[in-house]
Amino acid sequence: MNQKQYIRLSIVLAVPALIASFWLAQQDFIFNRGQLVSCSMSDDECYYEQMSLNDLEEVSSSLNLIQYNRHSPEVFVGIYDLNFPMRIYFYERYGDKKVDVTNLVDSKMLETKSCSLTGEILNCKEPIFSWTSSFGEIEFINRDEQQQYIDRIGEAQSHLKDYFLIRAAIGLGIFLLIAASYLIFSWLVHFIIYGARIDSKQPPPYQ
Structure with missing residues (x-):
């Protein structure tokens, strides 16, 4: 040659x-791609950990958290203590009418039912009630609490890193x-x- x-x-x-x-x-297996962030909506407490995708799936499924913006299998942003004054709606199972379930559902139930939020749009893994769908929304009663919610979400997402x-x-x-x-x-x-x-x-x- x-x-x-x-x-x-x-x-x-x-x-x-x-x-x-x-x-x-x-x-x-070369570099862990999973990122877990969990933040309280009532104070400044946040937790961040980088882990494998398998560990992320296992850990996130075992936590009672409301997932925010479920868009990537590599990222889990979970929130808890969503105790702001708000109304909770779900859409009818067979229709587009919103049903007010505020007196039947609280944030703790949303955490245990594997629900997620994108903005104020609510989506649960399964319908909580037989007469509603798994889709709904939340509505803040006070603008101050709504802005606090937005700020807390921004803080939670700021913990995510670009590798x-x-x-x-x-x-x-x-x-x-x-x-x-x-x-x-x-x-x-x-x-x-x-x-x-x-x-x-x-x-x-x-x-």
Whole structure:
């Protein structure tokens, strides 16, 4: 193999190696992708933990929390102590009329029934009542409590971290490790074929 062939082979192998490296960096067994945040709506208490996706699913399903903005399997933002003065509505099971269930449902029940909130839109895993659907909404009685709710949600989401740069660095590190292994393997082949002697007449590892 001459020098040009060796360089072309290296380039051809580098492309899939680079793709594989950054793919590996996104995998949960390389770097934990799950993020759990739980925050109280009545005080400034918040808890954050990074974990594997399997652990996140297991832990989140065992907690009595209202999940906020259920949009990604990698993130669980849970809230509790949603004790603001508010009204709770669910839509009729077979219709679009809202039913006021404030006297029948409180925030503790929403926590135990695996419900989620997106803004003020309510969605429970299963209908709480046989005559309502699992979809509804909450309505704050006072604007001050509504703003406090918005602020608390913003604080909870601020604990989430963007690990893109870390994953990119891990991917680059994996690629460099693969490249170093490739070069070492090339020189080992050269050593086996030509021995350890190095002089001006000895061909490079790609010949």
